[in-house]
Amino acid sequence: MSYYLISAAVNAIIAIGLAVFIVIESPLKQMHRAFIYFALAVFAWSAAYGVWQLTDNQDSALFWSRALMAGAIYTAIAYFHFVAAFLGIYKQQKYLIWLGYVVMTVFELLNFTPYFVSHVEPYLGFKFWPMPGIAFHPYLIIWFGYLVYATILLIRHYLKSGGHLRGQIQYLLLGIFIAFLGGATNYFPWYKIPIPPYGNILVAVYLAIFAYAITVYHLMNITVVLRLGAIFSTLLTVIAGFYFAATSLLSGFLGEPYNILLPAFIIVLSYAPLKRFVENLTDRFLFQKHYKLSEVLDFFAQTIHQAGPDLSLIVKTFNETIIKVLKVKKTAFALIPSAKDFMILQQAVRTAGIEIIYINNDSSLIKYFDSHPGAIIDCEDFQKRIGRGSYLLPVEKAALCGLEKFDFNIAIPVEFKGRIKMLYLVGPKKSKDVFYRDDLQFLEHTVHEAAAFIDNISLYEDLKSASEAKSHFIGVVSHQLRTPISGMRWSIETLKQPGLSQKDRQSFLDHIYDKTVFLSEQIDNILTALEIYDKKMFLQKTDLRVGDIYNELIVRFMPIIKEKALTVESEIEKTANLVKCDSEKIKKVIRTLFENAISYSRTGGKIVLRVFQETTNDQKRLVVSVEDDGIGLSKADEQHLFEEFFRSEEGKLLSPNGLGLSLFISRAIIEAHGGTLRLTSRGKNRGATAYFDLPLN
């Protein structure tokens, strides 16, 4: 077999492969359509070129050399068409493109007359080289004209463009020089210039470069899943091989066109089963070298278990595994500063020496994951969809921009206990290759595995802190119970002394009474906390006029209000304050919030109680808020406020006898009523506002 036959066959296979691939993988936009025309023209040229090489008589050689020209005629105009569409100037060039197709079609009609190819004769070792007719010369000028103009357009845009587009144009320019100059070597012998068409194979090289550019640079916005590519090239090689073998074999028994139609018929029939067979084949052999997901995961799981409870070591092992297996350029963790455990995670990631990016809770990436639970962001996938002509949702577009801004390709949420605590970001592969489905699967599995392991560790930490909390509880409770008891004890002892004045007697009796009330409240709190633990809170609902509580509060807390010289105000919507609830429990909550406001106010501070009605989502709600201008809360405190036994450092100083149960209990009561209790602060020493809402029927 000669070089010309082989190069023709290779060109034909790759050209038709690309054409079929683009038909399957992308929408038929102007650009893609034009490229398919181009590839088909190259295919027709190469296929006929191959058959022409095999012929041994003059008539047949003349027919096939005209057939090869039938393809070649359209190559330049199709390429020009493609370049115009690619550069987005199709509309401006529309008439020139149409004119080109019309003119080339005229030459196509002339092609089967002696005016285009006059005859064949031996030249440069070819037995039957075609010789030009009169129409061939203008054709060649126009052919080159389109080619040169396409090149000029490309160069012009290349100089103006930047980034991704510049890279793509570079490929197209490279393509013109390699393929067309290679293919154009065929024109020399037509004019008896003794240069053989050695450049033929360059057409295939160009097509291969083109395929590579599609894969890596998303040329024409096509993202290739390589497995598919492999399947189709294998399939096409098999089909083309069969086709050429069959046609040349059959030409001995059958005349034209049956020697072409019969193999084509067989191919059409056997396409589907053949495809399935090749799919199996590529899955089994082509990607086994890649990596075995289960083995890597097993290895990873073993390694992190050996890492023990050292968080940063787990994070480090995890990251190294990803880099090693996927061969990526860079990775990073995106941390959310407001997340619980943020400090711990930040410490671990930093110790592991991994890049940290800080994002907010309202970042486009987090928003995406909020609306797509369980999803991951893969830029390639988005780009592929853009290439298919489908529109991205605003949230998707924002996420894509967000990720590209950091120059990462993939973002995976890392969840602990169902909450996104951070994101793992993966940059491009060293090879610039796309991420295969296997890669994404591997990433997801590994992240999941690592997160589960970290979760277990923190569960252990939780248990430890729970047991610490319990012994703290016992310590606090015993202190809290002893304090009123010692007051009662000493007061009673004093009352037993003879010669006590009436005034002193009354004062010590008051002390005893206060301590008794305090003690029973403390015991109540402890019991309610236990109820909450056991998840059995009973509500006895009656009508409560919330506004009336204000007076009760003032009477009850007057001594301390006076002592701290506090200003207390109320803004109560009279019409809106009746609510059906467990009155005793709700009163207790308001009392707690009010008492907290007093405790954490500094001398001379101001407290405002508000009761008003609000309508959200067609649901009427009663809102009660207590605002103070006291010590306020730090962000860290805000997160722990509602945990049982939690006391802020500041709070402990100002009011050391608190149990740290009241907010925990209050929240449970409000939630049992279908409401929410929140505490906000503008920061330390900037006051705090506690508020809750209850649904109104």
Next chain:
Amino acid sequence: MAKTIFLIEDERSLVDALSKFLRDKGYAVESASNGKEALEKLPMIKPDFILLDIVLPEMSGIDFLGLVQKGENKEFANIPVMILTNLQGDEQQFKKLGLKVVGYLVKANTPLGFIADKIVEILGK
């Protein structure tokens, strides 16, 4: 002249009961409701004996004692201090910190008379 006892305690009922009891026994009694206030009052009162609670607002009893015994001004470092608290088992903490106390009493378990006896034992009548 009557000896002065400085009672540092934030719980009103306890201050009332204990100071009345000690005054009846012939002592002068001054009080402060937190460590900071006590530190300020100390130079004016120049007490002979200090009764100190641990859990106090603003400044705890331990911090107060640290400043008195280990601070720059050691003028009052040798005044006998007795701890009156409802926390159990914190006695060790004072030793660890190198703070000297003459007694450690749990309020709820201690009759008033017992406190007075202890003071008499140390200060004399």
